[in-house]
Amino acid sequence: MVEIVEPQIKQTDIEGLVVITPKQVTDERGTIRELVRSSWLAEHGLVSEFEQANNTLTHKGGLRGLHAEAMTKLVTVVSGEAFGAYVDIREGSESYGRVVTVDITPGVMVLVPQGVCNGFQAVRDNTEYLYFFDREWKPGMPGSALAPLDPDLGIDWPIPVDTDNRAMISEKDLNAPRLKDL
Template identity: 65%
Template sequence: MTNHLHVDSLTTSNTKIDGLLVLRAKMVTDDRGTVRELYRRSSYSAFLPGSASQWSQINLTRTKRGAVRGLHGEAMAKLVTVAYGSAFGAYVDTRPGSETIGAVVTVKLTPGVQVFVPQGVCNGFQALDDGTEYLYFFDNEWVSGMPGQALCPLDSALGIDWPIQIDPDNREQISEKDSKAPSLQQLLVKLQ
């Protein structure tokens, strides 16, 4: 029997948000399945800031299909990906003084697709499959009350076309905290 081996190298691409990168992880596939290299310091250090060379916390969420988490922009850089299922990722630049403040980027996340989210850029996602597992690498440990921003993911001014309709009163789809977070306009006024 012939062993079929296929290697996809790590690739990166820039987005319209300064510092927000979309990555395709190195993947090695053979007759048994696939190994995804989620992070290797020697490879990622060429394009991630120094703070991301040593992750301080790693979280994995399991989320129901159609549910939304975010948009949150804490004082931490993040590397996010999907370990299982798929998600619609949304990112909004809320960094005061940023040349791309207010810019929105969306990315379909599947296993092997990663997004590097700089500090101050809000991160959120909608699970497209039941039991989607969304993986976060953080360069700082999360603590209650840490500095950062939050935006309402339902703010029409963001122009995010969530693939699955969201009922703002359905707590299985969106938390009360997220549904009542400020709009982008409210946040921009606050940041002035």
């Protein structure tokens, strides 16, 4: 028996940040997911051209981010599970300072517009987080970062973070600016 899930887009409280369910076809052998279909993305007014893709392997409890480089990102997990957190730091944005969190499992994608911080915590061991970028990353590229543990953000990370454990959080992320300091 074949099950087909048609693609869907869900708006969030951050302008331009959307949660996407890609087209999925499941049969007795498993599931195929369309991670990028340029024509469908363009038809819905979303970024449809990507110049780079990265895959990170993160151990359970590891936290990466919050980063906002000068690029739009399409993110998902190909295995495991991540708790995604997004913060709008775009000057003049109506949703400036808003935080949105998304439970990301295979089949859940988030389109993160330029100027919105992207971060995640691996909820399962060996979580593989996949990023598509509309621009190629280059050293010195403009961008910003926020401290993911900034209490003013109110992000309830699912696994407590030991700030002395570099397997959980990098020194760079730990010491990034707080929202009020931007």
